[in-house]
Amino acid sequence: MSSTLKGKTRISDRKQQDVVGFARGKIGSKYAYTLDNKSCGNHDYNCSQLLYCAYSIGAWIYVDASTDAFVTPSDIYHSDYVFYIKTVK
Numbered sequence: 619m620s621s622t623l624k625g626k627t628r629i630s631d632r633k634q635q636d637v638v639g640f641a642r643g644k645i646g647s648k649y650a651y652t653l654d655n656k657s658c659g660n661h662d663y664n665c666s667q668l669l670y671c672a673y674s675i676g677a678w679i680y681v682d683a684s685t686d687a688f689v690t691p692s693d694i695y696h697s698d699y700v701f702y703i704k705t706v707k
Contacts, residue, residue, distance in 0.1 A: 629677050637676035641668060653688040666691050673699075 629637075648662040655667035658675055670689045673679045682689045683696040694700060 629679065633677035633679075637672045640672040640676045644668060655688045656682070666694060669694060 644663055650660060650662040650664045650667060652664075655664055656670065658667075658671035660667075663671065666689045670680075670682055673681045679699050681697045681699050682693045683698070684690075684693045686693075
């Protein structure tokens with residue numbers, strides 16, 4: 619079952635589990651200091667890369683608003699696939 623918010627569709631529970639499973643599988647990995655972070659077969663990840671890879675592998679969704687060789691937090695923030703449920707101040 620999927621739902622929509624502000625015209626954007628949420629992913630299924632199964633895809634959410636796959637995304638979380640990918641990210642959890644990287645617990646203990648080293649931090650990547652490189653900008654070439656759209657490669658998802660590494661043994662080290664930076665924060666943006668981990669999110670990008672978890673969604674691209676777990677749900678086949680590319681949460682990157684740019685066409686650069688790397689993904690930044692701003693690229694994810696501006697992605698057409700991302701919406702925010704709650705903002706914490």
